[in-house]
Amino acid sequence: MSYRNDVDALAARHDALAAEVAAKSRELDSTRQLLDEAKAKARLPVLPNIRVASPCHADWTAMTGDERVRACAQCNKNVYNLSEMTRDEAEALIVSREGRLCVRYYQRTDGTILLKDCSVGITQRRKRRVIAAGAAALLAGGGLFMFLRSRGDDAPSSRISVATEPESLMGVVAVRPETVPQPEVEAMQGQMMVKMGDVAVDPIEDR
Incomplete structure:
Protein backbone atom coordinates (compact mmCIF):
# COMPACT_ATOMS: atom_id res chain seq x y z
CA MET A 1 0.00 0.00 0.00
CA SER A 2 2.83 2.33 0.87
CA TYR A 3 4.52 1.64 -2.47
CA ARG A 4 1.34 2.48 -4.34
CA ASN A 5 0.95 5.75 -2.48
CA ASP A 6 4.54 6.71 -3.29
CA VAL A 7 3.98 6.13 -7.00
CA ASP A 8 0.79 8.14 -7.00
CA ALA A 9 2.50 10.97 -5.14
CA LEU A 10 5.41 11.03 -7.56
CA ALA A 11 3.05 10.95 -10.53
CA ALA A 12 1.08 13.85 -9.12
CA ARG A 13 4.27 15.78 -8.50
CA HIS A 14 5.43 15.06 -12.04
CA ASP A 15 2.16 16.30 -13.52
CA ALA A 16 2.31 19.48 -11.42
CA LEU A 17 5.87 20.20 -12.51
CA ALA A 18 5.00 19.51 -16.15
CA ALA A 19 2.10 21.96 -15.98
CA GLU A 20 4.36 24.55 -14.35
CA VAL A 21 7.02 24.08 -17.03
CA ALA A 22 4.40 24.42 -19.78
CA ALA A 23 3.15 27.67 -18.24
CA LYS A 24 6.69 29.01 -17.94
CA SER A 25 7.37 28.05 -21.55
CA ARG A 26 4.35 30.03 -22.72
CA GLU A 27 5.48 32.99 -20.61
CA LEU A 28 8.99 32.69 -22.05
CA ASP A 29 7.66 32.66 -25.62
CA SER A 30 5.51 35.72 -24.94
CA THR A 31 8.42 37.59 -23.35
CA ARG A 32 10.71 36.64 -26.23
CA GLN A 33 8.19 38.03 -28.71
CA LEU A 34 7.93 41.31 -26.79
CA LEU A 35 11.72 41.52 -26.64
CA ASP A 36 12.04 40.97 -30.38
CA GLU A 37 9.47 43.69 -31.07
CA ALA A 38 11.27 46.10 -28.74
CA VAL A 69 24.82 72.99 -27.40
CA ARG A 70 23.94 76.46 -26.18
CA ALA A 71 21.86 77.83 -23.32
CA CYS A 72 18.81 79.88 -24.27
CA ALA A 73 18.09 82.73 -21.85
CA GLN A 74 14.51 83.09 -23.08
CA CYS A 75 13.32 79.60 -22.12
CA ASN A 76 16.13 78.55 -19.74
CA LYS A 77 16.75 75.39 -21.76
CA ASN A 78 19.68 73.93 -23.61
CA VAL A 79 19.38 73.93 -27.39
CA TYR A 80 21.23 71.08 -29.11
CA ASN A 81 22.60 71.57 -32.62
CA LEU A 82 22.09 68.19 -34.29
CA SER A 83 23.90 69.31 -37.43
CA GLU A 84 27.14 69.46 -35.42
CA MET A 85 26.75 65.82 -34.35
CA THR A 86 27.21 62.53 -36.12
CA ARG A 87 24.18 60.35 -36.76
CA ASP A 88 25.04 58.05 -33.85
CA GLU A 89 25.56 60.99 -31.48
CA ALA A 90 22.29 62.68 -32.49
CA GLU A 91 20.21 59.51 -32.21
CA ALA A 92 21.80 58.57 -28.87
CA LEU A 93 20.97 62.04 -27.52
CA ILE A 94 17.35 61.86 -28.67
CA VAL A 95 16.86 58.37 -27.25
CA SER A 96 18.49 59.24 -23.92
CA ARG A 97 16.21 62.28 -23.52
CA GLU A 98 13.17 60.37 -24.82
CA GLY A 99 12.63 63.08 -27.41
CA ARG A 100 12.07 65.83 -24.83
CA LEU A 101 14.59 68.47 -25.80
CA CYS A 102 15.05 71.59 -27.89
CA VAL A 103 17.08 71.12 -31.03
CA ARG A 104 18.51 73.06 -33.92
CA TYR A 105 19.49 71.56 -37.25
CA TYR A 106 19.79 72.24 -40.96
CA GLN A 107 17.68 70.30 -43.38
CA ARG A 108 17.38 70.05 -47.12
CA THR A 109 14.20 70.86 -48.99
CA ASP A 110 13.39 67.15 -49.10
CA GLY A 111 13.41 67.04 -45.28
CA THR A 112 16.77 65.29 -44.88
CA ILE A 113 18.61 66.48 -41.77
CA LEU A 114 22.21 67.52 -42.38
CA LEU A 115 24.60 65.91 -39.92
CA LYS A 116 28.29 66.19 -39.14
CA ASP A 117 29.12 62.94 -40.89
CA CYS A 118 27.00 63.43 -44.01
CA SER A 119 28.65 64.54 -47.26
CA VAL A 120 26.92 67.94 -47.36
CA GLY A 121 27.79 68.71 -43.75
CA ILE A 122 31.44 67.81 -44.31
CA THR A 123 31.56 70.08 -47.38
CA GLN A 124 30.07 72.99 -45.45
CA ARG A 125 32.60 72.61 -42.61
CA ARG A 126 35.48 72.45 -45.07
CA LYS A 127 34.30 75.69 -46.65
CA ARG A 128 34.16 77.39 -43.26
CA ARG A 129 37.68 76.20 -42.39
CA VAL A 130 39.07 77.37 -45.74
CA ILE A 131 37.45 80.78 -45.40
CA ALA A 132 38.74 81.14 -41.83
CA ALA A 133 42.24 80.11 -42.89
CA GLY A 134 42.13 82.59 -45.77
CA ALA A 135 41.08 85.42 -43.47
CA ALA A 136 43.89 84.61 -41.04
CA ALA A 137 46.42 84.44 -43.87
CA LEU A 138 45.32 87.79 -45.26
CA LEU A 139 45.56 89.39 -41.83
CA ALA A 140 49.03 87.94 -41.33
CA GLY A 141 50.15 89.12 -44.76
CA GLY A 142 48.76 92.59 -44.13
CA GLY A 143 50.54 92.83 -40.80
CA LEU A 144 53.87 91.85 -42.36
CA PHE A 145 53.39 94.38 -45.14
CA MET A 146 52.72 97.18 -42.64
CA PHE A 147 55.77 96.10 -40.62
CA LEU A 148 58.02 96.31 -43.67
CA ARG A 149 56.64 99.70 -44.62
CA SER A 150 57.21 100.99 -41.10
CA ARG A 151 60.90 100.04 -41.50
CA GLY A 152 61.11 102.00 -44.71
CA ASP A 153 61.54 98.96 -46.94
CA ASP A 154 59.89 99.71 -50.26
CA ALA A 155 60.01 96.08 -51.30
CA PRO A 156 60.32 92.87 -49.32
CA SER A 157 63.45 90.80 -49.67
CA SER A 158 63.57 88.06 -52.26
CA ARG A 159 63.45 85.49 -49.49
CA ILE A 160 59.91 86.40 -48.44
CA SER A 161 58.46 88.04 -51.54
CA VAL A 162 56.71 84.89 -52.75
CA ALA A 163 55.17 84.10 -49.37
CA THR A 164 53.77 87.61 -48.85
CA GLU A 165 52.57 88.21 -52.38
CA PRO A 166 48.79 88.81 -52.15
CA GLU A 167 48.01 86.90 -55.33
CA SER A 168 49.67 83.73 -54.00
CA LEU A 169 47.77 83.86 -50.73
CA MET A 170 44.48 84.45 -52.46
CA GLY A 171 45.10 81.58 -54.84
CA VAL A 172 45.83 79.12 -52.05
CA VAL A 173 42.66 79.84 -50.10
CA ALA A 174 40.24 80.44 -52.96
CA VAL A 175 37.07 78.37 -52.70
CA ARG A 176 35.96 77.08 -56.06
CA PRO A 177 32.23 76.78 -56.70
CA GLU A 178 30.83 73.26 -56.46
CA THR A 179 30.50 71.50 -59.79
CA VAL A 180 27.28 69.88 -58.55
CA PRO A 181 24.85 72.38 -56.99
CA GLN A 182 24.07 71.57 -53.37
CA PRO A 183 20.42 71.40 -52.31
CA GLU A 184 19.06 74.34 -50.39
CA VAL A 185 19.07 73.96 -46.63
CA GLU A 186 16.86 75.45 -43.96
CA ALA A 187 17.71 76.06 -40.32
CA MET A 188 15.22 74.55 -37.88
CA GLN A 189 15.08 75.31 -34.17
CA GLY A 190 12.55 74.63 -31.44
CA GLN A 191 10.86 71.97 -29.33
CA MET A 192 11.23 68.56 -30.92
CA MET A 193 8.51 65.99 -31.46
CA VAL A 194 9.25 62.36 -32.19
CA LYS A 195 6.76 60.53 -34.36
CA MET A 196 6.14 57.02 -33.09
CA GLY A 197 3.90 54.19 -34.22
CA ASP A 198 3.68 50.67 -35.51
CA VAL A 199 5.62 49.68 -38.57
CA ALA A 200 3.75 47.99 -41.40
CA VAL A 201 5.69 45.64 -43.63
CA ASP A 202 4.22 44.89 -47.04
CA PRO A 203 4.02 41.15 -47.75
CA ILE A 204 6.39 39.82 -50.36
CA GLU A 205 4.57 38.23 -53.24
CA ASP A 206 5.69 34.80 -54.35
CA ARG A 207 7.19 34.74 -57.80
Whole structure:
Protein backbone atom coordinates (compact mmCIF):
# COMPACT_ATOMS: atom_id res chain seq x y z
CA MET A 1 0.00 0.00 0.00
CA SER A 2 2.83 2.33 0.87
CA TYR A 3 4.52 1.64 -2.47
CA ARG A 4 1.34 2.48 -4.34
CA ASN A 5 0.95 5.75 -2.48
CA ASP A 6 4.54 6.71 -3.29
CA VAL A 7 3.98 6.13 -7.00
CA ASP A 8 0.79 8.14 -7.00
CA ALA A 9 2.50 10.97 -5.14
CA LEU A 10 5.41 11.03 -7.56
CA ALA A 11 3.05 10.95 -10.53
CA ALA A 12 1.08 13.85 -9.12
CA ARG A 13 4.27 15.78 -8.50
CA HIS A 14 5.43 15.06 -12.04
CA ASP A 15 2.16 16.30 -13.52
CA ALA A 16 2.31 19.48 -11.42
CA LEU A 17 5.87 20.20 -12.51
CA ALA A 18 5.00 19.51 -16.15
CA ALA A 19 2.10 21.96 -15.98
CA GLU A 20 4.36 24.55 -14.35
CA VAL A 21 7.02 24.08 -17.03
CA ALA A 22 4.40 24.42 -19.78
CA ALA A 23 3.15 27.67 -18.24
CA LYS A 24 6.69 29.01 -17.94
CA SER A 25 7.37 28.05 -21.55
CA ARG A 26 4.35 30.03 -22.72
CA GLU A 27 5.48 32.99 -20.61
CA LEU A 28 8.99 32.69 -22.05
CA ASP A 29 7.66 32.66 -25.62
CA SER A 30 5.51 35.72 -24.94
CA THR A 31 8.42 37.59 -23.35
CA ARG A 32 10.71 36.64 -26.23
CA GLN A 33 8.19 38.03 -28.71
CA LEU A 34 7.93 41.31 -26.79
CA LEU A 35 11.72 41.52 -26.64
CA ASP A 36 12.04 40.97 -30.38
CA GLU A 37 9.47 43.69 -31.07
CA ALA A 38 11.27 46.10 -28.74
CA LYS A 39 14.61 45.39 -30.43
CA ALA A 40 13.05 45.90 -33.85
CA LYS A 41 11.69 49.30 -32.81
CA ALA A 42 15.05 50.25 -31.30
CA ARG A 43 16.74 49.54 -34.63
CA LEU A 44 14.42 51.89 -36.52
CA PRO A 45 16.03 55.16 -37.62
CA VAL A 46 15.24 57.96 -35.18
CA LEU A 47 16.09 61.09 -37.16
CA PRO A 48 13.60 60.60 -40.04
CA ASN A 49 10.82 60.53 -37.46
CA ILE A 50 11.45 63.87 -35.77
CA ARG A 51 10.21 67.34 -36.53
CA VAL A 52 10.14 70.71 -34.79
CA ALA A 53 6.75 70.88 -33.15
CA SER A 54 7.07 74.44 -31.82
CA PRO A 55 9.38 76.56 -34.00
CA CYS A 56 11.56 78.97 -32.05
CA HIS A 57 12.90 82.23 -33.44
CA ALA A 58 15.43 82.93 -30.70
CA ASP A 59 18.80 84.20 -31.91
CA TRP A 60 21.24 81.28 -31.90
CA THR A 61 24.22 83.66 -32.00
CA ALA A 62 23.02 85.36 -28.82
CA MET A 63 23.04 82.11 -26.84
CA THR A 64 26.00 81.04 -24.73
CA GLY A 65 27.81 77.77 -25.39
CA ASP A 66 29.52 76.06 -28.28
CA GLU A 67 28.43 74.83 -31.70
CA ARG A 68 26.90 71.63 -30.28
CA VAL A 69 24.82 72.99 -27.40
CA ARG A 70 23.94 76.46 -26.18
CA ALA A 71 21.86 77.83 -23.32
CA CYS A 72 18.81 79.88 -24.27
CA ALA A 73 18.09 82.73 -21.85
CA GLN A 74 14.51 83.09 -23.08
CA CYS A 75 13.32 79.60 -22.12
CA ASN A 76 16.13 78.55 -19.74
CA LYS A 77 16.75 75.39 -21.76
CA ASN A 78 19.68 73.93 -23.61
CA VAL A 79 19.38 73.93 -27.39
CA TYR A 80 21.23 71.08 -29.11
CA ASN A 81 22.60 71.57 -32.62
CA LEU A 82 22.09 68.19 -34.29
CA SER A 83 23.90 69.31 -37.43
CA GLU A 84 27.14 69.46 -35.42
CA MET A 85 26.75 65.82 -34.35
CA THR A 86 27.21 62.53 -36.12
CA ARG A 87 24.18 60.35 -36.76
CA ASP A 88 25.04 58.05 -33.85
CA GLU A 89 25.56 60.99 -31.48
CA ALA A 90 22.29 62.68 -32.49
CA GLU A 91 20.21 59.51 -32.21
CA ALA A 92 21.80 58.57 -28.87
CA LEU A 93 20.97 62.04 -27.52
CA ILE A 94 17.35 61.86 -28.67
CA VAL A 95 16.86 58.37 -27.25
CA SER A 96 18.49 59.24 -23.92
CA ARG A 97 16.21 62.28 -23.52
CA GLU A 98 13.17 60.37 -24.82
CA GLY A 99 12.63 63.08 -27.41
CA ARG A 100 12.07 65.83 -24.83
CA LEU A 101 14.59 68.47 -25.80
CA CYS A 102 15.05 71.59 -27.89
CA VAL A 103 17.08 71.12 -31.03
CA ARG A 104 18.51 73.06 -33.92
CA TYR A 105 19.49 71.56 -37.25
CA TYR A 106 19.79 72.24 -40.96
CA GLN A 107 17.68 70.30 -43.38
CA ARG A 108 17.38 70.05 -47.12
CA THR A 109 14.20 70.86 -48.99
CA ASP A 110 13.39 67.15 -49.10
CA GLY A 111 13.41 67.04 -45.28
CA THR A 112 16.77 65.29 -44.88
CA ILE A 113 18.61 66.48 -41.77
CA LEU A 114 22.21 67.52 -42.38
CA LEU A 115 24.60 65.91 -39.92
CA LYS A 116 28.29 66.19 -39.14
CA ASP A 117 29.12 62.94 -40.89
CA CYS A 118 27.00 63.43 -44.01
CA SER A 119 28.65 64.54 -47.26
CA VAL A 120 26.92 67.94 -47.36
CA GLY A 121 27.79 68.71 -43.75
CA ILE A 122 31.44 67.81 -44.31
CA THR A 123 31.56 70.08 -47.38
CA GLN A 124 30.07 72.99 -45.45
CA ARG A 125 32.60 72.61 -42.61
CA ARG A 126 35.48 72.45 -45.07
CA LYS A 127 34.30 75.69 -46.65
CA ARG A 128 34.16 77.39 -43.26
CA ARG A 129 37.68 76.20 -42.39
CA VAL A 130 39.07 77.37 -45.74
CA ILE A 131 37.45 80.78 -45.40
CA ALA A 132 38.74 81.14 -41.83
CA ALA A 133 42.24 80.11 -42.89
CA GLY A 134 42.13 82.59 -45.77
CA ALA A 135 41.08 85.42 -43.47
CA ALA A 136 43.89 84.61 -41.04
CA ALA A 137 46.42 84.44 -43.87
CA LEU A 138 45.32 87.79 -45.26
CA LEU A 139 45.56 89.39 -41.83
CA ALA A 140 49.03 87.94 -41.33
CA GLY A 141 50.15 89.12 -44.76
CA GLY A 142 48.76 92.59 -44.13
CA GLY A 143 50.54 92.83 -40.80
CA LEU A 144 53.87 91.85 -42.36
CA PHE A 145 53.39 94.38 -45.14
CA MET A 146 52.72 97.18 -42.64
CA PHE A 147 55.77 96.10 -40.62
CA LEU A 148 58.02 96.31 -43.67
CA ARG A 149 56.64 99.70 -44.62
CA SER A 150 57.21 100.99 -41.10
CA ARG A 151 60.90 100.04 -41.50
CA GLY A 152 61.11 102.00 -44.71
CA ASP A 153 61.54 98.96 -46.94
CA ASP A 154 59.89 99.71 -50.26
CA ALA A 155 60.01 96.08 -51.30
CA PRO A 156 60.32 92.87 -49.32
CA SER A 157 63.45 90.80 -49.67
CA SER A 158 63.57 88.06 -52.26
CA ARG A 159 63.45 85.49 -49.49
CA ILE A 160 59.91 86.40 -48.44
CA SER A 161 58.46 88.04 -51.54
CA VAL A 162 56.71 84.89 -52.75
CA ALA A 163 55.17 84.10 -49.37
CA THR A 164 53.77 87.61 -48.85
CA GLU A 165 52.57 88.21 -52.38
CA PRO A 166 48.79 88.81 -52.15
CA GLU A 167 48.01 86.90 -55.33
CA SER A 168 49.67 83.73 -54.00
CA LEU A 169 47.77 83.86 -50.73
CA MET A 170 44.48 84.45 -52.46
CA GLY A 171 45.10 81.58 -54.84
CA VAL A 172 45.83 79.12 -52.05
CA VAL A 173 42.66 79.84 -50.10
CA ALA A 174 40.24 80.44 -52.96
CA VAL A 175 37.07 78.37 -52.70
CA ARG A 176 35.96 77.08 -56.06
CA PRO A 177 32.23 76.78 -56.70
CA GLU A 178 30.83 73.26 -56.46
CA THR A 179 30.50 71.50 -59.79
CA VAL A 180 27.28 69.88 -58.55
CA PRO A 181 24.85 72.38 -56.99
CA GLN A 182 24.07 71.57 -53.37
CA PRO A 183 20.42 71.40 -52.31
CA GLU A 184 19.06 74.34 -50.39
CA VAL A 185 19.07 73.96 -46.63
CA GLU A 186 16.86 75.45 -43.96
CA ALA A 187 17.71 76.06 -40.32
CA MET A 188 15.22 74.55 -37.88
CA GLN A 189 15.08 75.31 -34.17
CA GLY A 190 12.55 74.63 -31.44
CA GLN A 191 10.86 71.97 -29.33
CA MET A 192 11.23 68.56 -30.92
CA MET A 193 8.51 65.99 -31.46
CA VAL A 194 9.25 62.36 -32.19
CA LYS A 195 6.76 60.53 -34.36
CA MET A 196 6.14 57.02 -33.09
CA GLY A 197 3.90 54.19 -34.22
CA ASP A 198 3.68 50.67 -35.51
CA VAL A 199 5.62 49.68 -38.57
CA ALA A 200 3.75 47.99 -41.40
CA VAL A 201 5.69 45.64 -43.63
CA ASP A 202 4.22 44.89 -47.04
CA PRO A 203 4.02 41.15 -47.75
CA ILE A 204 6.39 39.82 -50.36
CA GLU A 205 4.57 38.23 -53.24
CA ASP A 206 5.69 34.80 -54.35
CA ARG A 207 7.19 34.74 -57.80
